[in-house]
Amino acid sequence: MKTTKGELFDEKYRVVAVESQSLTIRGVRSGKVLKIVNPDPNTPLTPDEYPPGRLIKLSDPSMAPGN
Numbered sequence: 001m002k003t004t005k006g007e008l009f010d011e012k013y014r015v016v017a018v019e020s021q022s023l024t025i026r027g028v029r030s031g032k033v034l035k036i037v038n039p040d041p042n043t044p045l046t047p048d049e050y051p052p053g054r055l056i057k058l059s060d061p062s063m064a065p066g067n
Contacts, residue, residue, distance in 0.1 A: 008058065015054045020044035025056065 013025035016033065023036045023045055038045050050056070 009060045011058075013056050013058065015050045015052050015056060017052065018045050018047050018050045020046075023050055028055070 007030075011027045011030060011032075013027055013034070015023065016026050017024040021038045021041065021044065023038070024033065025036065026033050
């Protein structure tokens with residue numbers, strides 16, 4: 001089962017777990033679990049930033065204004 005780009009960014013997610021280099025989230029409607037890997041080891045993710053249970057929405061970086 002494939003997920004389209006629009007479906008991925010239209011969903012709201014609940015934080016399931018946070019580690020210094022990854023964030024695990026679950027889609028509220030779909031129930032899909034995603035693991036997001038932090039690309040910057042010098043800036044760790046923290047439970048203060050992403051407390052378990054918090055609702056978040058992903059944004060599409062390709063839609064950001066260019067330089």
